[in-house]
Amino acid sequence: MTNRLFLHKRYVATVLLSCLVALSGCGKEDQQAGAQSGPPPTPVSTVKLTETPTTIFTTLPGRVSAVRDAQVRARVNGIVQKIEFEQGREVKKGQVLFRIDPAPYQAQYAQAEAALNQAKATAGSARQLANRYATLVKSNAVSRQEYDDARAQANQADATIASAKAALDAARINLSYTDVESPIDGIVGRALVTEGALVSGTEATQLAHVQQMDPVYVDFTQSTAELYRLRKAMADGQLTKVDENTAVVQLELEDGTQYPENGQLLFTGVSVEPSTGQVTLRATFPNSDRLLLPGMYVTVKLEQGKDEKAVLVPTQAIQRSSDGLSNLMLVRDGKVASVTIQTGGEVKNDTIITQGVKAGDEVIVEGFQKIRPGAPVKNTAMEEKGSCGQ
Numbered sequence: 001m002t003n004r005l006f007l008h009k010r011y012v013a014t015v016l017l018s019c020l021v022a023l024s025g026c027g028k029e030d031q032q033a034g035a036q037s038g039p040p041p042t043p044v045s046t047v048k049l050t051e052t053p054t055t056i057f058t059t060l061p062g063r064v065s066a067v068r069d070a071q072v073r074a075r076v077n078g079i080v081q082k083i084e085f086e087q088g089r090e091v092k093k094g095q096v097l098f099r100i101d102p103a104p105y106q107a108q109y110a111q112a113e114a115a116l117n118q119a120k121a122t123a124g125s126a127r128q129l130a131n132r133y134a135t136l137v138k139s140n141a142v143s144r145q146e147y148d149d150a151r152a153q154a155n156q157a158d159a160t161i162a163s164a165k166a167a168l169d170a171a172r173i174n175l176s177y178t179d180v181e182s183p184i185d186g187i188v189g190r191a192l193v194t195e196g197a198l199v200s201g202t203e204a205t206q207l208a209h210v211q212q213m214d215p216v217y218v219d220f221t222q223s224t225a226e227l228y229r230l231r232k233a234m235a236d237g238q239l240t241k242v243d244e245n246t247a248v249v250q251l252e253l254e255d256g257t258q259y260p261e262n263g264q265l266l267f268t269g270v271s272v273e274p275s276t277g278q279v280t281l282r283a284t285f286p287n288s289d290r291l292l293l294p295g296m297y298v299t300v301k302l303e304q305g306k307d308e309k310a311v312l313v314p315t316q317a318i319q320r321s322s323d324g325l326s327n328l329m330l331v332r333d334g335k336v337a338s339v340t341i342q343t344g345g346e347v348k349n350d351t352i353i354t355q356g357v358k359a360g361d362e363v364i365v366e367g368f369q370k371i372r373p374g375a376p377v378k379n380t381a382m383e384e385k386g387s388c389g390q
Helices: 002-037 103-140 144-176 226-233
Strands: 043-047 051-073 078-083 094-101 179-181 187-188 206-223 247-252 263-268 276-283 297-314 326-332 335-347 350-355 363-367 376-382
Touching: 051 187, 051 276, 094 206, 179 376, 206 297, 206 376, 226 297, 247 263, 247 276, 276 297, 297 363, 326 350, 363 376
Parallel strands: 043 376
Antiparallel strands: 043 363, 051 206, 051 297, 078 094, 094 179, 187 206, 206 276, 247 297, 263 276, 297 350, 326 335, 326 363, 335 350
C-alpha cells in the first residue's frame, strides 16, 4: 500500500514537471517571435505637401498715429471764463472750445476804433487846407512854404489813418482770439486748464489736444537685410513683384485679432536710418469705428510679392530643437525621418518652407509626440479625418 502511494506521487510530480518545461518553452518561443516582429506601428496623421500659389506677407511691428494732430493753445492773455466742449467728443473746425474774458480786448477795440475816427477827422481838415492853399499859392496869396507845409500835414494825416486802421485790425484779431476755436475736425481730449485759470498768449499755454482719427497712419520699419532678400528673390524670379499702389497692408491688433479693413501703403523710405539700419514705411487705414488709437502698437502684414510654387505646412507640425533649428517629421518607407528646414513667412495657420522639404513629402502633423526617428508608423491623411492642414 505504501509503495503504491509513493509511485503515484512520483508519477504526478513527473507529469507536473513535464508541463512546466513545456510551458517554459512556449514562453521563450513567444518572446523570440515578438522580438523578431518588433513593436506595432504607431498611428499618426499626415499631410502631403503640394506647391501652392501664395501671396508673401512680411510681418513688422508698427505704431498708430493721427493723420492730423493739433494742439489748441491760448493766443491772448486772460482768464478762462468757460469750457464749451464735452471732453472726448468729436468737434468741427472753427467750433469754439474755450472762452477767455473778452472785456479788456473789447475796450482796446473801442479805443482803436475811436482813434481811427479821430484820424479821419484830422485828415479831412488837413486835406481841405491843402486844397485851399493850392489855389492861393497860384496868386501868391500864400507862400510856397505854407502850401508845402499844408500838403505835408495832409499826407501825415492819411498815414495816421492807415496806422489807426492797423491798430483797429490788431484789436479785432485779439478780441477774436478770446474765442478759442478748434483748428481741425477731430476728437478733442481732456481740457488741460480749468475755468478761472489764467492763460498766457505770450507763452502759448496749451489748452487741449485735437486729433483726426479717421483715417489714421500706421508707421513701421523694415530692415535693409529683409528688403535686400525680397528684392533678390524677385530678381531671381522666385517672387512676383507687387505694385506699391495696390499692395495690401493688413493689421493685427494687440490681442491677436485681425483688423477688419485693409490699408494702403503711402510710401517707403528712400534712405536708411543710420542708428537702426532700417527703412521707414507708412500706411493709412480707415478707422470709422475708432478701434485704432494714436500710440497703439500693432503688427503690420505687408504684401511683398507672390510665390507661384510655395510649399506650405501646418505650423503645428514644426518642431524646435534645443539648438534653435526647425525640424519636421516625415514618413519615408513607413518610418519616421527627421529633417531640418528653413521657414519663410506665415499664412494664416500655415508656414512657408523655403528649404528642407519638397512637394510630395508626407509630413506628420499629429502624433509626433509618441515617435522618434526610425520608428515604424501607420499614417492617415488629415483629409480623411475631416481636417485640413493647409
